[in-house]
Amino acid sequence: MKLAAALLAEEASNPLMPHTYELVVGIFSFAVVVFFVGRILTPRIQKTLAERTEAIEGGIKKAEDAQAEAQAVLKQYRDQLQEARQEAARLRDEAREQGARIKAELREEAQVEARRIIEAAHAQIEADKQQALTQLRAEIGRLSTDLAGRIVGESLEDEARQRRIVDRFLEELENSDAAVR
């Protein structure tokens, strides 16, 4: 009896001897914590963490995609701009060329026209001159014969004679003109 009490006291005071009821409480506590924290709650936070990682990675991927798209659009835009510039340059060159050609053609035409007009004018002048000369010759002849007839008092009706006289007169006149000149 006494020995048992002493043993009990010994057991109670030996810090390396676990108390049975504490073992039971410890097992119970551990089981409760493992059940709630380990089995129920940890999977939840693991799921959330995985979702978060996914969300972040998804966000990054989305941003990357958007950036890539923006880059593609920018490239396309630049290509189009470049193309448009080239097209514009080509059109400008073409227009310039065409303008130059038209100008040359017009000039050519104008020159031809001008030449034609000048030639026509020359011909006209020549014709007018001839006509004037002819007229003048006839007029002068008539006047001269008229005058000569009046002066001589004799009608020079005879055509052939009259002409001969006039021609001779004119020749003399021209000769004297040439001598004077």
Added chain:
Amino acid sequence: MSTLTVLAAGTSGADGDVFTPPGLELFNIPPIIPGVPWFTKPVLLALLSTLIVVVFCWSAFAKPKLVPRGVQNVAEYGYMFVRDQVARPFLGKDTDRWMGLLLSIFLMVWVWNLMGVFPLVQFPVASHIAFPVVLAGSIYILKIYLGIKHQGPIGYFKNMMFPPGLPKAIYVLLAPIEFLSNLIIAPFTHAVRLFANMFAGHIILAFFSLVGFWFLFEKLTPLGAPLGVVGVAMTIAMTGFEMFIQFLQAFLFAMLAAMYIGNSLHAEH
């Protein structure tokens, strides 16, 4: 004999004029309700710790948000710590499967230990060896079960006692040592390391606070007063140090658990 010293300490410490440092009697706590011998302070604190851990984790992880707030933030920090510092180095890709157990162990041990410095409570649960024994024992059983399951009943012991790549003669020496260290010493030290740290920490705190109390309040003398002041200062400093030790031991306990589990899952090389 220990009973005698306790009795002696009890009588001389309470009634005598001589300062008697606190001893093992610190850990012999009478039941809270007379007649219910199992319901003692450590039992109450163990149950309370369980409640604290469960309530804390429940408030944090019951409905976890993608964008964490408040308690979830704090608890996630703890989770990350256990995952990255305790579990990953030993378990690698198996980490997530064992996080529940390791988080439970870490939080539980830490809260047990924190009871040692919590004002008015001030008793580390793990300084009663039964509690570390439960955890270390569970891990021990789990480790052997996992070892046999993953490496085969013969393979487990063969891998443990006869690691490949050594000269044959070495095994004569190595096999018994490995057997002893893995199956007998490891679980023992696993439990005792935690227990002894908390046990010693509690004695140190009790000693310095008793020095302060004794020389400043019980027997205030001009010569004793400075000693009392030193006692109080040391109590404060040691409390801070204890908190560090408490965290460290919880970390170490969980880390060793992770190591044992990891070694059972994959043969050591």
